[in-house]
Amino acid sequence: MNCAFNHHTQDTMTFLGTAGARFVVARQLRASGGTWLRLGEKQLLIDPGPGSLLRCLAAQPRLHPPALDGIILTHRHLDHSNDINVMIEAMTNGGRDRRGFVLAPRDAVEVADPVIQQYVRAYVDELDYLEVGKTFSFNTFSLSTPVAHHHSVETYGLRFSLPYGTISIIADTAYFDELIDCYKGTDLLVLNVVIYQDTSPSAYKIYHLNFSQALALIEAIRPRAAVLTHFGMTMLQHNPHLLAARIEEKTGVRVLAATDGLELSILGQLQANQVK
Numbered sequence: 001m002n003c004a005f006n007h008h009t010q011d012t013m014t015f016l017g018t019a020g021a022r023f024v025v026a027r028q029l030r031a032s033g034g035t036w037l038r039l040g041e042k043q044l045l046i047d048p049g050p051g052s053l054l055r056c057l058a059a060q061p062r063l064h065p066p067a068l069d070g071i072i073l074t075h076r077h078l079d080h081s082n083d084i085n086v087m088i089e090a091m092t093n094g095g096r097d098r099r100g101f102v103l104a105p106r107d108a109v110e111v112a113d114p115v116i117q118q119y120v121r122a123y124v125d126e127l128d129y130l131e132v133g134k135t136f137s138f139n140t141f142s143l144s145t146p147v148a149h150h151h152s153v154e155t156y157g158l159r160f161s162l163p164y165g166t167i168s169i170i171a172d173t174a175y176f177d178e179l180i181d182c183y184k185g186t187d188l189l190v191l192n193v194v195i196y197q198d199t200s201p202s203a204y205k206i207y208h209l210n211f212s213q214a215l216a217l218i219e220a221i222r223p224r225a226a227v228l229t230h231f232g233m234t235m236l237q238h239n240p241h242l243l244a245a246r247i248e249e250k251t252g253v254r255v256l257a258a259t260d261g262l263e264l265s266i267l268g269q270l271q272a273n274q275v276k
């Protein structure tokens, strides 16, 4: 076992929220705090939506915002970015300890109504932009953003290359075939599946994955395990656990439906037996 691998035996992914559309967020039918990743010695928070700070402090075991190394924003929509400013303050001890990094699309920053406020930008060591094909290297892993997602604002999915495998998070996007190639080789695949079925008129484009598109992606990418999250109302009405079981049965890939507060051992997910 190599040394880099040793750092990663305690890696976890904690869902501080699994809400994915405005009604579910506004009524807090599911929480919207984002996802906390512990990867080796690094702690990262992805998409701190409304209530993220409270969810960190209420988590069991408690998550400690000043221990964060960085915050990553997949896109500027409110359900992903609402708490980014307060989380930057929490990460930096109110701006007293200049530290940490923020990675975000350019349109979260360099626009007339930025979601990352001017004054908190000075609190972090590094504010950098996610871009197609760009890779960020850390001690024992790297992060890349392979493709621009098809969404109503600049949006990227995240691909983490670890010593023992690859985690990808397919953030908000409409379905397009290139997603398969861009996320191929993923061992643990997280998908934002907002709607059960697209029933809107054809002229009205939905920029989210639906259930059957998630199934198709899992079938084509064939990760060792997949996690569904970011649920809108129609997904909740159809019971995400039953939907995960349906995908599992159809594809033979182990599939979980995330719940608020769920903490996954990443290695545990990758080492568990396949269902078939």
Ligand SMILES: [Zn+2]
Pocket (backbone or CB within 6 Å): 020, 021, 077, 079, 080, 172, 230
């Ligand atoms: Zn969203």
Ligand SMILES: [Zn+2]
Pocket (backbone or CB within 6 Å): 075, 077, 151, 172
């Ligand atoms: Zn969105």
